[in-house]
Amino acid sequence: MSTTQPAPGDRASENGRRRPGQLEAQVVTILVEATGPLTPGEVRDRLDPGGPLSYSTVVTTLTRLFDKGAVRRERDGRAYRYGAVRDAAGLVAERMSRLLAAEPDRTSVLRRFVGTLDDRDERILRALLREDAE
Template structure:
């Protein structure tokens, strides 16, 4: 799990978006649709993760169209429609949508990339031109 450490090197809160990425990973690795309880058990066999937290996370992934769900009795079963990188891309898109001056944001973003990431981005943009 991706978590920050507190002052005593004890696990603290997850980094923003980490639980959603972990849930998508579990759904993607499962090979079958899972209930929230099954997701929770795979994420945290110790049982310290709240069931309602998992349900909320799954519902948000469903609303973002990163997961599908089908009714199974009183519960739903969820499947991933994308991998965790799609969640990051979705977040990046939402942030960009909220900015009126997209050119400045993109300029600063590209300017802050390290050499390897800049090369990857150039390669990806080059593929779009083909």
């Protein structure tokens, strides 16, 4: 069984808290890499073997992802098995779209967002926009 360890920067910060959406992205990545649907216990074991991450936190995260339509689930006895609907990048893009849709002054938000991009990300964004214009 392969296990996916988060990269050092993906672990909880010094105060023990993850960045918003970080655990969801890690869970989706685990599900994308799996050969089939996983139970919450299997997700937890792949995310944080022997670590402090609780089973109930994983169940809550999976339930929220299911409610958002980001994962599918199927009954397996009294529990559920979960599978990915989209990858972590799709999940982040969806979250960004929801946040943007909730803001009445989208132009200002987009202008400020672009202003925070580093040179590499700005080049990527410009290239993507050129692709869409063609």
